[in-house]
Structures are given as C-alpha cells and as structure tokens.
Amino acid sequence: MLELSSFSFIFLFLEYFVGALAVIFTTVLTIYRLKVNYVSVSLAMFGISIAVWDVLVFLHRTAGTYEFSLQMFKIIGIIHPFILGFFFLTFLNIWKPRMLNVIGLIPSVFGSILYAMFVEYRMSWGNFGWSYQTIIDPQANFIITFFTPIYMASILIVLFFLWLKAATKSLKRKILYILVSFIVFQAVGVTVTNIILMQSDPNFPPLGGLFYLATFTIIYY
Numbered sequence: 001m002l003e004l005s006s007f008s009f010i011f012l013f014l015e016y017f018v019g020a021l022a023v024i025f026t027t028v029l030t031i032y033r034l035k036v037n038y039v040s041v042s043l044a045m046f047g048i049s050i051a052v053w054d055v056l057v058f059l060h061r062t063a064g065t066y067e068f069s070l071q072m073f074k075i076i077g078i079i080h081p082f083i084l085g086f087f088f089l090t091f092l093n094i095w096k097p098r099m100l101n102v103i104g105l106i107p108s109v110f111g112s113i114l115y116a117m118f119v120e121y122r123m124s125w126g127n128f129g130w131s132y133q134t135i136i137d138p139q140a141n142f143i144i145t146f147f148t149p150i151y152m153a154s155i156l157i158v159l160f161f162l163w164l165k166a167a168t169k170s171l172k173r174k175i176l177y178i179l180v181s182f183i184v185f186q187a188v189g190v191t192v193t194n195i196i197l198m199q200s201d202p203n204f205p206p207l208g209g210l211f212y213l214a215t216f217t218i219i220y221y
Contacts, residue, residue, distance in 0.1 A: 001064045008128045012061050015209040020054035023047045023213060026220050038097035039090070043219065046086035050212045053079055057209065061129035069123050069130040077119055081111030083212065084186070088155055090219060091178045095162050095171075107151050114140050126202030133199055152187055181218040185211040 002009040027047035034040040056076045063069035085108030092101040118140035122133045136144060159179040166172035189211040197204045 002062055002129050009062065011205070012058055012128060015206070016054040016058035016061070019209050019213045020051040020058075023051045023054070023216055026216070027051075030220060038093040038099075038101070042086060042090040042093045042101075046083070046090050046219070047216055049079065049083045049086050050216055053083060053212070054209050057206070060132075061206070063130055066123050066130075070121060073121050073123070073132050074116075077115040077121070078112050081108040081115065084108065084151075084155075087182070087186070087215065087219075091159065091162070091175065094174060094178075107147075111144075111148075114144060119144075124202040126204075128203070128206055131198055131202035131204075131206075152191075155182065156187065177218050177221070181215050185215045 002012075024047065027044045030043055030047075031040050053076060056072050056079070060069050060072035060076060063072060082105070085105040088104040089101055092104055118137035120135040120137075122135060123130045124133065125131075156179070159175060159182065163172060163175040163179055166175055190208055193204070193207045193211075198206065
C-alpha cells in the first residue's frame with residue numbers, strides 16, 4: 001500500500017479524488033444555472049460517470065490487497081464505456097436537444113456487457129500503486145479491438161459534420177472546442193496512455209483522470 005505522505009499517493013489523491021469533487025461541484029453548478037433540460041441532464045450524467053470512475057480508480061490504485069484492486073477494476077471496466085457514451089449524448093443535445101439522442105448510448109451498453117463477460121484483468125504493482133493489464137477473451141477480442149476505433153471515428157465524423165453545419169458562429173465555436181478536446185484528450189490522450197503505455201509499463205504515471213477532467217471542463221465552458 002502507498003504511504004499517505006508519498007508523492008505517488010498525493011498525486012493520485014489530487015488527480016482522482018479532488019478531480020471527482022471538482023467534477024461533482026461543476027455538475028451541480030450546471031444544473032443550478034441551466035435548470036433541468038436535455039443538455040444539463042446529459043452533462044450531469046457525463047460528470048457523474050467521470051466522478052464515479054475517478055473514485056474507483058483511486059481505490060483501485062491505492063488498494064491494500066491485490067484482490068480488492070482487481071474487484072475495483074472489474075467495476076471500472078463495466079462503467080468506463082458510459083463515459084464516452086454520455087460524452088456523445090452531451091454534444092448531440094448541445095446540437096439538437098431531443099430524446100432520440102439516447103440511441104448514442106447503445107454502443108456503451110454493449111461495450112459494458114462485453115467487458116463484464118469477456119474481459120479479465122491482471123494487476124501489477126508500480127510506482128503509482130496498482131496498475132493493470134487486460135486479458136480479453138479471443139471471442140470478444142475482435143469485436144472490442146475492431147469496433148472501438150470505429151465508434152470513436154464515428155464520433156469524430158459526427159462532430160466534424162455538426163461543426164460544418166452549425167448555424168451560428170457561437171455554436172460552431174462550441175462544437176469546435178468539443179471536437180478538439182475529444183481528439184487531444186480522448187482519441188489520443190486516453191488511448192495512448194491507457195491502452196499502449198500503461199499496458200507495457202506499470203510505472204507509467206496515470207493521466208486518464210486529468211484527460212477526463214479537461215474534457216469535462218471544456219464542455220462545461
């Protein structure tokens with residue numbers, strides 16, 4: 001277990017626990033300012049999913065035992081697909097608020113089921129507490145590795161299309177911010193650090209919490 005006074009623990013505490021509190025505060029402020037509507041509800045769900053993910057990752061990283069860290073990450077695997085789903089839903093509602101937009105959550109539901117049923121994890125100890133490696137069932141490996149990039153590419157294409165078709169300069173600017181943040185923090189940032197670097201080196205510093213906080217902050221703005 002990490003020492004409470006160590007740099008690694010403080011880094012994780014600030015990134016994940018304090019980051020979760022910042023997201024929750026901003027979510028409450030959003031509801032207060034925008035009242036209850038399609039945009040505020042979808043942004044709130046996006047924020048809640050990030051905050052829950054942050055807390056679970058903090059518990060996983062700082063767990064006192066291998067078994068507890070593993071159990072936390074199994075829950076993380078089930079929740080994680082909904083972060084991208086609620087991100088998709090949020091900018092769809094910014095473009096045109098309507099109930100039909102919830103179909104954007106369908107890939108997240110399937111992804112959550114796949115990770116719950118066909119993905120296992122192996123924990124390893126590093127400089128920042130417990131890290132992980134994914135062990136994907138061969139039957140699901142093709143589906144996950146093939147359709148995840150397609151889903152992310154679909155989000156990019158839709159965002160780019162909405163940016164081109166935006167009726168006002170203000171809306172065009174908002175969608176451009178979301179498009180750039182998705183490319184920098186999600187398509188590149190999370191993918192490179194979580195899927196490539198952290199899988200090969202358990203000592204690599206986790207940055208996913210910072211990327212999600214940055215994405216949420218830009219959408220809130």
